[in-house]
Amino acid sequence: MIGNPVNYDKKFKDCIPTLPIKLDPELKRYLNLISGKEVLDLGIGQGKNSIPLAELGFNVTGVDYSTKCLEICKNNCNKLNLIHSDIRTFNIEQGKYNLIHSRFVLHFFIRMIVMRL
């Protein structure tokens, strides 16, 4: 496996930053291209994009390694399907999702690859 998950539970131990829960304009622009309602968010964090998507009627599954982030999501929205898992080993069901997004997550792994070159 490449890289390590950032330990957000440790990061949020003493201070939980509140982030704006607002759909990214880039994602909003492409919503009409999504052919169905099933969405997967790899590294959901506090649900910045996924909470608005769930409120818009999408069936959102959010995966995260941080139990603290999942708890924050759960407290802010009861429409999310939340899974505690490392996305590097998470099994993505073939053909299930109409949109898979992962914002500000994959760069953690890319940084690790660069460091190993």
Ligand SMILES: C[S@@+](CC[C@H](N)C(=O)[O-])C[C@H]1O[C@@H](n2cnc3c(N)ncnc32)[C@H](O)[C@@H]1O
């Ligand atoms: C910078 S936050 C971004 C959160 C959200 N995608 C957003 O745009 O606000 C990165 C998130 O990825 C999660 N994460 C990092 N590596 C992970 C891994 N290997 N498996 C699951 N979650 C991971 C962290 O716990 C954290 O919630």
